[in-house]
Amino acid sequence: MKSRSVFKPILVAILIGLTLVTSIVSYLVWIGVKEKRFTDLESTASILARYDDLALRQRELALVSVGKRMLDVPDIQAEEARLKIAKDALALYTEFLAIGLTRFDGSMITFTGNVTAGAPNLMKSSLTKRSFIHARNGTRISIGEPYYFRQVNDWVLPIRAPMFENDSLVALNTSAIRYKGINDNLKSFGIDGRYRVHTINTAFNTTQIYYPLETSQYAALLRKDASIYDDLEVVEVKNGMERVIGFNSFEAYQMIGVRIFSQDIDKAFIVSVNSNILFDFFWNQFRLILLAYLLLVSASFFGINYLIKKDRKYKDDLAEQNRKLEQQVEDRTRKLKVTNEELSATNGDLNKALKELKDAQDQLIKSEKMASLGVLAAGVGHEINNPLNFIQGGHTVLVELLESNPSEEIKTYLDVIAEGVKRCTAIIESLSNYSRQAGDMNEECNVQTILDNCLLILGNKMKSKVKVVKQYWDEKVVVIGNEGKLHQVFLNVLTNAEQSIEDHGTIILACSIEKGHAVISVSDTGCGIKKRNMNKISDPFFTTKAPGQGTGLGLSIAYSIVEEHGGKISCDSVFKEGTEFVIKLPLSRMTTTAGERVK
Amino acid sequence: MKESSNITILYVDDEEINLLLFGRSFSKKHNVLSAGSGREGLEILGRNENIDVVISDMRMTDMSGIEFIKLAKQEYPEKIYFILTGFVFGEEIESALKNKLIANSFSKPFNQDQIEGAIYDALH
Numbered sequence: 001m002k003s004r005s006v007f008k009p010i011l012v013a014i015l016i017g018l019t020l021v022t023s024i025v026s027y028l029v030w031i032g033v034k035e036k037r038f039t040d041l042e043s044t045a046s047i048l049a050r051y052d053d054l055a056l057r058q059r060e061l062a063l064v065s066v067g068k069r070m071l072d073v074p075d076i077q078a079e080e081a082r083l084k085i086a087k088d089a090l091a092l093y094t095e096f097l098a099i100g101l102t103r104f105d106g107s108m109i110t111f112t113g114n115v116t117a118g119a120p121n122l123m124k125s126s127l128t129k130r131s132f133i134h135a136r137n138g139t140r141i142s143i144g145e146p147y148y149f150r151q152v153n154d155w156v157l158p159i160r161a162p163m164f165e166n167d168s169l170v171a172l173n174t175s176a177i178r179y180k181g182i183n184d185n186l187k188s189f190g191i192d193g194r195y196r197v198h199t200i201n202t203a204f205n206t207t208q209i210y211y212p213l214e215t216s217q218y219a220a221l222l223r224k225d226a227s228i229y230d231d232l233e234v235v236e237v238k239n240g241m242e243r244v245i246g247f248n249s250f251e252a253y254q255m256i257g258v259r260i261f262s263q264d265i266d267k268a269f270i271v272s273v274n275s276n277i278l279f280d281f282f283w284n285q286f287r288l289i290l291l292a293y294l295l296l297v298s299a300s301f302f303g304i305n306y307l308i309k310k311d312r313k314y315k316d317d318l319a320e321q322n323r324k325l326e327q328q329v330e331d332r333t334r335k336l337k338v339t340n341e342e343l344s345a346t347n348g349d350l351n352k353a354l355k356e357l358k359d360a361q362d363q364l365i366k367s368e369k370m371a372s373l374g375v376l377a378a379g380v381g382h383e384i385n386n387p388l389n390f391i392q393g394g395h396t397v398l399v400e401l402l403e404s405n406p407s408e409e410i411k412t413y414l415d416v417i418a419e420g421v422k423r424c425t426a427i428i429e430s431l432s433n434y435s436r437q438a439g440d441m442n443e444e445c446n447v448q449t450i451l452d453n454c455l456l457i458l459g460n461k462m463k464s465k466v467k468v469v470k471q472y473w474d475e476k477v478v479v480i481g482n483e484g485k486l487h488q489v490f491l492n493v494l495t496n497a498e499q500s501i502e503d504h505g506t507i508i509l510a511c512s513i514e515k516g517h518a519v520i521s522v523s524d525t526g527c528g529i530k531k532r533n534m535n536k537i538s539d540p541f542f543t544t545k546a547p548g549q550g551t552g553l554g555l556s557i558a559y560s561i562v563e564e565h566g567g568k569i570s571c572d573s574v575f576k577e578g579t580e581f582v583i584k585l586p587l588s589r590m591t592t593t594a595g596e597r598v599k
Numbered sequence: 600m601k602e603s604s605n606i607t608i609l610y611v612d613d614e615e616i617n618l619l620l621f622g623r624s625f626s627k628k629h630n631v632l633s634a635g636s637g638r639e640g641l642e643i644l645g646r647n648e649n650i651d652v653v654i655s656d657m658r659m660t661d662m663s664g665i666e667f668i669k670l671a672k673q674e675y676p677e678k679i680y681f682i683l684t685g686f687v688f689g690e691e692i693e694s695a696l697k698n699k700l701i702a703n704s705f706s707k708p709f710n711q712d713q714i715e716g717a718i719y720d721a722l723h
Contacts (some may be wrong), residue, residue, distance in 0.1 A: 385685030393620030
């Protein structure tokens, strides 16, 4: 999901931020601790220094001036010049070096200038060629030639002093004085006898072991493995037991080294590192790192946990969504299936409806024609009938007046007038049938009775040439409508049938019930209707009869009446063989409830 | 029961030719009075108590045949009324027939025998 992909980088950013903050805080705290430690050391130093502050300051200044001179003349060629520098230094540090080699128990170590076997080669050469031996209280000290030590980026002055006990050499103390500072002048002390056996190495920079100086309260040891500038172990020695209490850096070593400069001989040996301070420092650092680490771990834990939870929720959601989706798909599919079936069914219905609609449309167009014809007929009828009345009336009077004069010619023309009026009247009368306002539509009409009436009316014409076959429904067939108009319909159809038969023929008149409709069929063996005329038979004024024989309105009116009754006329005809008209009219409830029967 | 010659007919029509022809056709057997409008018809009815049958055209200028007959029948309900019109179909005439305001209606051009028959039926 989208929200998830956005969330992940945010979380990572938070983790990174936490780490950064933790680092910064721990760094700041470390700085603080360092400062504190320095402060502690400084305070210790100040306590020590207060014995002879002034003297210490003077020595510092002197040392600085030596360093400067050395820097001014980097390439010292002249033996004399170098010797002079060394002498100056020696003169400056005579007292100091003597102090540095005071015995642990408080008594002084005496130095002699004798360098015996076992002393390093370097020392030897230094002693023979470039070293100065300074003796004080019977002890000799060798001071090597100053050289530039790249690792500390400074000039240093090697100082060595053999250590004797009962006139035998037990150690060679090696030290170096940095010109630049006074912090790291004394590196170590070697000692033998009741303290510890030690090895004195031949090379200045190789492994040497230096043994502890012990005081009343504190004990510290600077033990140097490998280079003097490498990391140092800080060892606590108490009651003859040696214990490593930590590792110090070169910086820490320097700090330790600085305390050697005290004029108070008895206390000068204290390499005053408070183990607690160191321990606190390491503990603080460790604690801080631990805290940061814990923070980081917990942050990561919470972050990861959150991610996992999120992921699980996401997966659950996804599963749920999936399930819902599947359900939906299933539902939709089922619905679609149903809809499809419905649609197929509807399609069929629609096709049927379309056909019906088309039929209805045709019918509507036809009825529209009829309706306008009705209005026209009413108007024309009324206006024409008055003048017709004049003609007819005039004719009648003329006939009367001319009765006394029986001229055949006059008679003929009077008849012509009479015929004209008669035809006009017939047409107007027919047209009047288009008027829809005429007649009730709620009469109960017995179909069989109406058919029989029509046959009766046409009786005379029929008798001679047509054989009528009646196939009537056993029970009364009743439709609701206008009896007079229905008479007109059947009269018209029957007249057509009769007129279609030229010599002799048969008319089958059938009446039955089918699907809630009265079905009246009139079929004849007459001349039939030409195919091209089939769709014109219901048009008003369409006729194939001779002039005066038919108006062409009869069938059109029949169609209109049947339609008015909610029924239908259909026609099937084969030219020169015969025609069948089928009229379907909705049954009245009375007939319908009587039930349908197959005839 | 009256003899044909004793029957008095009032014919109302706004066309003079129609009045002339109707009079010419029926006056041989009956006593025919003519009116050119509904109002005139009502006047004649007021003057002649012996009128038996009233036949009126439908479309006239001052009032329609039905309107005229309605007014007339209020005053003289015992008389028999007919409509003779150019076009017999219409709601007015149908309802008039239904309400027995008129005994029958005839279409122009009139058929004398039809009208004679109807009059005979109505009076007997």
